[in-house]
Amino acid sequence: MKTTDWPDIPYGAWRDTCDALHLYAQVVGKYRLARTPWLCHSWHATLYPSALGLTTGLVPDGPGGIELILDLVEHRVIGAANNGRRAGFKLASMSVAQFDTELRILINELGGTPHWHWSPNEVAAPVPFAEDTAQRPYDADAVSRFHRALILVALVFAEFRTAFLGKASPVHLFWGSFDLAVTRFSGRRAPIHPGGVPFLPDAVTREAYSHEVSSAGFWPGGGGVDYPCFYSYAYPAPPGFAPARIQPSAAHYDVTLGEFILPYEAVRTSPDPAGMLMSFLQDTYRTAADLANWDVRNLECQVGRPLRPRQI
Structure with missing residues (x-):
């Protein structure tokens, strides 16, 4: 790309x-x-x-x-x-x-x-x-550009998903927070989530975070971030996660959000956007899995390729 x-x-x-x-x-x-x-x-x-x-x-x-x-x-x-x-x-x-x-x-x-x-x-x-009767604008060109970005991101997320044989979510958009996400699971139960997500029943949040996760996603902006970006977090966050050094160097840990953030603009202007994004996805996952002692490392594999069955 x-x-x-x-x-x-x-x-x-x-x-x-x-x-x-x-x-x-x-x-x-x-x-x-x-x-x-x-x-x-x-x-x-x-x-x-x-x-x-x-x-x-x-x-x-x-x-x-x-x-x-x-x-x-x-x-x-x-x-x-x-x-x-x-x-x-x-x-x-x-x-x-x-x-x-x-x-x-x-x-x-x-x-x-x-x-x-x-x-x-x-x-x-x-x-x-x-x-909600206020007239809303509709910038068709901006929407089209967002859609093109969303597809490119989804393709990288989908490739990243293939490198894990354990439980993993689809690549999908959560309309509540309006973010595209992909999530891997350790298989272990997580502590009960405290809830408190604005205007979302705590029972929904607690079911969503019933098991340990390493999750990554893409926001177009909003929710405390005024620029499009990628994120990655672990729940529960293991000790040492926030201060960990993550690749690429354009990524940083946002204390307020409790997540690693990689600006979309850094990816877009990179000589290899897909490669930079994949590096972020892989490094944040490995950091979370290592620090939390996930017992699923035997479920990691090379990314999938067309017409190549997995070696079992």
């Missing part, structure tokens, strides 16, 4: 559009959450990067299954049911209330169930969707 393949996505330039897109993703995600059987660590509720944008995958509803796509290429919301029905509407400047209404109409047209929780999660001072 060439340096020029990684688009410039300065958070300040599209902050308001990003905030709107975050809330739209919450509405879409809450539909999936409302209809999908619970899976460990809330994996049943996430969205997935796709060639078009972000997708729910197949949601069990209506005639059998419904898929929703936030199309960030043609800037539309697309709904498809397994019986052949299709519906959609344009992504443009609108209010969150309008988006919520349009999505309910779309799902109803597909024969689905347009009912979900009425308010955002994990955001400061949440406003119920139906009451």
Whole structure:
């Protein structure tokens, strides 16, 4: 991947559009959450990067299954049911209330169930969707650049995921915090999480962190970080994790967040963006696993390659 393949996505330039897109993703995600059987660590509720944008995958509803796509290429919301029905509407400047209404109409047209929780999660001072009537901007060019970045990041995350034979999450987007993430597990139970995540039930947080993790992800900005960046953390964080020296040198430990941070801009302008990002993912994981004495090192392997079965 060439340096020029990684688009410039300065958070300040599209902050308001990003905030709107975050809330739209919450509405879409809450539909999936409302209809999908619970899976460990809330994996049943996430969205997935796709060639078009972000997708729910197949949601069990209506005639059998419904898929929703936030199309960030043609800037539309697309709904498809397994019986052949299709519906959609344009992504443009609108209010969150309008988006919520349009999505309910779309799902109803597909024969689905347009009912979900009425308010955002994990955001400061949440406003119920139906009451959020302020007009939101929609910078289509910025959204397209974000989508291109998201796909490039997802491809590196997916390659990193192949180098671990133990329990690992999909590469997926958590719409509450609006971050793309991939997580590895030691297999051991973790201490009960203290909870306290803004506007998220403690029971959800505690189930999500029921077992030890090393998790990495990507934020477009927000949540205390005013620039796009990558993060990596361990729960519980083992002694010595924060002061550890991590590669690449552009990474640093953020005491407030309790995570290692690598600015997206450092990756984007690197001669080898994918290589720099992979170094960050591997080094933070190895540091966490070594310091916490994970007993899964025999589950590490070379990254996967097409048409090459694992040597067992």
